Amino acid sequence: MALFKRGDVWWVRFIAPNGRRIRRSTGTSDEEQAREYHDRLKVEQWRVHWLGEKPRRTWQEAVVRWLNERDDKADHQKDVGKLRWLDQYLGRLYLDQVSRDVIDEIAGVKKATASASTANRYLALIRAILRAARDEWEWIERAPRVRLFREPKKRVRWLTEQEAAILLRELPEHLADMAAFTLATGLRQRNVSYxxxxxxSLERRIAWIYADQSKSRKAFAVPLNGDAVTILRRRLGQHDTFVFTYKDAPVDRTSTKAWQNAxxxxxxxxxxxHDLRHTWASWHVQKGTSLQELLELGGWSSYDMVLRYAHLAGEHLHSAAGNVQGTILAQSKNEKGLRLAAGL
Structure with a gap:
C-alpha cells in the first residue's frame, strides 16, 4: 500500500490492473481513514478491470471536466469560485453519493448566509454538473432532483437624473468617469473596466464589444452619444491600452469602499x-426608445430580458387608449338629456 502525505493530507498511489497509475488525494489527515479509502479504491479498480463494471467517478473528476469543457462561459471565473466553496461539502464524494440530502444540507447552509438568488446560483451549478455527468458523459445512471428556492420578484432599481448627478459628484474621478460612461452606453461593468x-472609433462615434467579451457571446456595436464621446476625449493620453484606469491599471473592481462611501x-x-445599467435602460424607455432598439443597444440575447423595463414606457399606447375616449361621458350626458326631456 502506498500512502504518502502532502502537507496534512494523505494521498494514495498505486498501479491499477489496467496498468494505469492512480494518484489521488484522500481528502483526510487521518491515516486510518486514508487506508480505508486506499483499499476501497483498489477494489473498485479491480472490479472495473476484471468484471467490466462502470468506474465510480468522483465529484472532483466531474468538476475538472466541467471546467475544461465550459471554459468559454462568460461567468467561468464565477463558477470556479462557487466550486471552491462547494468543495468542502462535495470534494470527497463520489457522484453517486451526491444525494438529495447532501444537496439540501448545502442549500440550507448557503441560504443562512446569503439571499435566495445567491443560493440558487450554487444549486443550479450542482444541478448542471450532475446532469452533464448523467446525460453527456454517462458517468451516472440518475441525478437527484435539485430544488431551487423561490425568488421574490424585485422591481428594477434605477436613479433619477438628479440622483445620478449627485452620485457622480461624490465619486472619485476614475469611478465617476466609469459610472458616467455606463449611464451613457449601458455597458456592463467588465466591458467598461477592460x-x-x-x-x-471617436470619428465614427462607435465602440465594439467582441463575442468573447459579451455575456451573450454575441458581438455587438455600441453607438456613442455626445456624453460618452466627451468622457472618452477626457481620458485620452492617460493610458496607451485601456480607457479606464487607476494607478496605471484597469479598474477590475468597482464596488469598493469608495463606491459605498459615495x-x-x-x-x-x-x-x-449593475443598477447603473438598469438606470440607462430605464431612461431610454422613458424617453421613447422602443424595446427592440433597447435590445440591440444593450446587447441582450433575448427579448425577455428587456421586458422588465416595459412598464416604464406607455407613450406608444396613447393612441390605443384614445379609442374609448369619451364613451362613458358621452353615455352619461345622453342619459341625463333623456331624463330632462321626460321631465324626470
Missing amino acids: LRWDQL LRRAGIQDFRW
Whole structure:
C-alpha cells in the first residue's frame, strides 16, 4: 500500500490492473481513514478491470471536466469560485453519493448566509454538473432532483437624473468617469473596466464589444452619444491600452469602499453598480426608445430580458387608449338629456 502525505493530507498511489497509475488525494489527515479509502479504491479498480463494471467517478473528476469543457462561459471565473466553496461539502464524494440530502444540507447552509438568488446560483451549478455527468458523459445512471428556492420578484432599481448627478459628484474621478460612461452606453461593468482604445472609433462615434467579451457571446456595436464621446476625449493620453484606469491599471473592481462611501454621502440606498445599467435602460424607455432598439443597444440575447423595463414606457399606447375616449361621458350626458326631456 502506498500512502504518502502532502502537507496534512494523505494521498494514495498505486498501479491499477489496467496498468494505469492512480494518484489521488484522500481528502483526510487521518491515516486510518486514508487506508480505508486506499483499499476501497483498489477494489473498485479491480472490479472495473476484471468484471467490466462502470468506474465510480468522483465529484472532483466531474468538476475538472466541467471546467475544461465550459471554459468559454462568460461567468467561468464565477463558477470556479462557487466550486471552491462547494468543495468542502462535495470534494470527497463520489457522484453517486451526491444525494438529495447532501444537496439540501448545502442549500440550507448557503441560504443562512446569503439571499435566495445567491443560493440558487450554487444549486443550479450542482444541478448542471450532475446532469452533464448523467446525460453527456454517462458517468451516472440518475441525478437527484435539485430544488431551487423561490425568488421574490424585485422591481428594477434605477436613479433619477438628479440622483445620478449627485452620485457622480461624490465619486472619485476614475469611478465617476466609469459610472458616467455606463449611464451613457449601458455597458456592463467588465466591458467598461477592460475597454481598450482599439475597440473605439471617436470619428465614427462607435465602440465594439467582441463575442468573447459579451455575456451573450454575441458581438455587438455600441453607438456613442455626445456624453460618452466627451468622457472618452477626457481620458485620452492617460493610458496607451485601456480607457479606464487607476494607478496605471484597469479598474477590475468597482464596488469598493469608495463606491459605498459615495452612495452614503449621496443618500442613495440599495443600489449596486449593475443598477447603473438598469438606470440607462430605464431612461431610454422613458424617453421613447422602443424595446427592440433597447435590445440591440444593450446587447441582450433575448427579448425577455428587456421586458422588465416595459412598464416604464406607455407613450406608444396613447393612441390605443384614445379609442374609448369619451364613451362613458358621452353615455352619461345622453342619459341625463333623456331624463330632462321626460321631465324626470
